[in-house]
Amino acid sequence: MIVLLLSIIVLHVAVLVLLFVATIVSQWIVGNGHATDLWQNCSTTPGNIQHCFSSSANEWLQSVQATMILSIIFSVLSLFLFFCQLFTLTKGGRFYITGIFQILAGLCVMSATSIYTVRHSEWHLDSAYSYGFAYILAWVAFPLALLSGVIYVILRKRE
Amino acid sequence: MAPGAPSSSPSPILAALLFSSLVLSPAQAIVVYTDKEVYGAVGSKVTLHCSFWSSEWVSDDISFTWRYQPEGGRDAISIFHYAKGQPYIDEVGTFKERIQWVGDPQWKDGSIVIHNLDYSDNGTFTCDVKNPPDIVGKTSQVTLYVFEKVPTRYGVVLGAVIGGVLGVVLLLLLLFYVVRYCWLRRQAALQRRLSAVEKGKLHKPGKDTTKRGRQTPVLYAMLDHSRSTKAASEKKPKGLGESRKDKK
Numbered sequence: 001m002i003v004l005l006l007s008i009i010v011l012h013v014a015v016l017v018l019l020f021v022a023t024i025v026s027q028w029i030v031g032n033g034h035a036t037d038l039w040q041n042c043s044t045t046p047g048n049i050q051h052c053f054s055s056s057a058n059e060w061l062q063s064v065q066a067t068m069i070l071s072i073i074f075s076v077l078s079l080f081l082f083f084c085q086l087f088t089l090t091k092g093g094r095f096y097i098t099g100i101f102q103i104l105a106g107l108c109v110m111s112a113t114s115i116y117t118v119r120h121s122e123w124h125l126d127s128a129y130s131y132g133f134a135y136i137l138a139w140v141a142f143p144l145a146l147l148s149g150v151i152y153v154i155l156r157k158r159e
Numbered sequence: 160m161a162p163g164a165p166s167s168s169p170s171p172i173l174a175a176l177l178f179s180s181l182v183l184s185p186a187q188a189i190v191v192y193t194d195k196e197v198y199g200a201v202g203s204k205v206t207l208h209c210s211f212w213s214s215e216w217v218s219d220d221i222s223f224t225w226r227y228q229p230e231g232g233r234d235a236i237s238i239f240h241y242a243k244g245q246p247y248i249d250e251v252g253t254f255k256e257r258i259q260w261v262g263d264p265q266w267k268d269g270s271i272v273i274h275n276l277d278y279s280d281n282g283t284f285t286c287d288v289k290n291p292p293d294i295v296g297k298t299s300q301v302t303l304y305v306f307e308k309v310p311t312r313y314g315v316v317l318g319a320v321i322g323g324v325l326g327v328v329l330l331l332l333l334l335f336y337v338v339r340y341c342w343l344r345r346q347a348a349l350q351r352r353l354s355a356v357e358k359g360k361l362h363k364p365g366k367d368t369t370k371r372g373r374q375t376p377v378l379y380a381m382l383d384h385s386r387s388t389k390a391a392s393e394k395k396p397k398g399l400g401e402s403r404k405d406k407k
Binding site: 057062069070073097 | 310311312313314315316317318319320321324325328332
């Protein structure tokens with residue numbers, strides 16, 4: 001019982017950490033000498049000088065930023081609500097709200113990464129690029145968040 | 160330096176502090192702050208903000224200078240100067256009669272407003288502040304972009320998406336809880352009615368048998384129906400009162 005609880009909490013915290021890293025770290029698209037993410041593009045010139053410019057004010061980029069932030073907010077709320085419900089839910093009840101918020105967080109991550117994949121050429125004009133690890137982390141966070149949310153909805157509280 | 164004399168002991172320490180503050184601390188300089196980029200629409204006006212931090216108090220000799228470097232040009236021309244409490248506006252150049260001084264030295268504000276923008280105003284504006292004796296410092300530059308229509312500022316879409324989605328989710332949650340609360344209350348009221356009717360039905364058979372012998376079946380059925388409704392309506396408030404008493 002305790003093992004189950006701990007593993008669920010570990011999964012949720014892992015999703016949260018993935019979301020934070022994916023939102024903050026500057027590695028969504030990497031090319032030769034430059035790395036961009038949601039907030040800035042940094043490029044390293046051959047003289048080993050690093051310039052960082054803030055990303056463009058493109059509406060699609062802003063919506064990606066907004067949905068990533070929303071996913072973090074929903075995941076944190078879900079964790080908080082899980083602890084609340086752990087102590088207030090009746091025996092045999094299900095963690096509906098926790099699961100719903102976690103599923104919402106997963107949907108937000110999915111929409112953010114999809115929009116980014118489709119529209120990134122609008123603000124990133126380099127042809128030689130590949131996706132960085134923060135982008136991959138965001139995609140990994142999506143099924144994990146969905147899984148976590150579904151587990152919460154299925155789980156029943158036992159005393 | 161004199162030993163045992165408390166009045167003279169602070170002075171070497173004071174001298175050391177002054178020396179260190181004058182020579183060692185790099186914070187003895189003016190730092191000027193402006194926006195990085197400013198967007199304006201053709202024909203409208205735009206405010207170029209300039210603020211500064213100085214380690215000295217604002218003196219009467221404070222001076223502000225705005226310089227303009229056209230886009231792609233190399234020379235910067237001076238377009239505005241403020242000294243000794245008097246603003247001097249460009250009266251012969253390209254910004255003739257278009258600059259307005261809206262700054263206030265006491266509030267550390269050296270902003271100007273440029274009216275009636277044109278595409279030729281694209282370029283870099285430099286704000287230079289000198290606050291004697293604090294005259295060493297960095298200037299700050301702001302780039303003016305003139306558009307036909309000003310693009311939406313950064314953060315509008317961001318804020319709108321976050322606010323909208325959070326608002327919708329909270330609203331739905333609230334709605335769900337209100338509906339559930341109303342439904343539960345209705346369920347409780349129905350339960351009370353049901354228990355009251357059942358209690359009424361328990362009493363009914365006694366009264367019915369006295370009436371059965373006298374009336375015809377049809378009339379009896381009608382009377383019975385009317386009586387049952389009357390009994391139910393009579394019993395209902397009593398039943399509620401009883402349940403309330405039970406609860407209490």
